[in-house]
Amino acid sequence: MVLLYSDPRLLLHETGDHPECAQRLRQVTQLLKSTGADVTCTQPAWKAASVEQLQRVHRPGHLAGLENLAARGGGLVDRDTIVAPRSFEIAALAAGAVSDAVERVMAGDSHRALCLVRPPGHHALADRAMGFCLINHAAVGAQAAIDIGACRVLVVDWDVHHGNGTQAIFYDDSRVGYFSVHRWPFYPGTGTVEETGAGEGLGATRNLPLEFGTTRAVYRDNFVRELEDFAARIRPEIVLVSAGFDGHRADPIGSLGLEVEDFQWLTATTVQVANAYAEGRIVSTLEGGYNPPVLAECVAVHLAALQGD
């Protein structure tokens, strides 16, 4: 059974009429409940990531800054990144979901996990929040896998934006391969094919930038070819997915012309890679997706494909 991480406290990162709003998760959980998909999963209880866990990927000053801003009542950390009074504890809870999922999947409790968390994380750098992201949950999860003994981890990021934070955190680390397909040129501006890693991490970053207007067939052809090639190089023991659904054609801030069924296909393709190298182990974490009803449909097909072989 897939491990499904979901908690109403994740709604308490209060952002008002911001696109990254609590309604996103509300619609997802309502749809999974109405179809009965939630009860086909195991729903573990988990704890927030500890400061020690967060410090494995983030600088102490960054974490203290977020915590202090939240304690003072919150505010903006950049033009579009909000810290609300409870945001630090909620972001730590989200990161804790991913690290708990990684521990359980590595221990063999289940092969698959889906963390329905917010805010997203993949833009968060070691020392800076940006792009709606406070703590980099996927990075915390990848580091947790390394810390419990994995030698090679693959992060697959199909959010429409490049995950600059995840790339930067592991840029010189050969143990964590980072693969991103994203719209380009686009926010945040990083993610060219020339960015391939540095030092011991050279070759462990692979970017697949695609222009707006790329057809779905070309998107798929490029994704499967590049991912299979990269996975053969990394040979991961576990696959983490930064599952953003803002590449859907109806997304108000992203869009790369994708349809709901493309996210089923992306998931099934990633499952095949995990089956080939990682005994099927996948931990997926929610990143973007800002059209709540569309996001809910995309997450539903993603979960269904994670349940398949």
Ligand SMILES: [Zn+2]
């Ligand atoms: Zn995004």
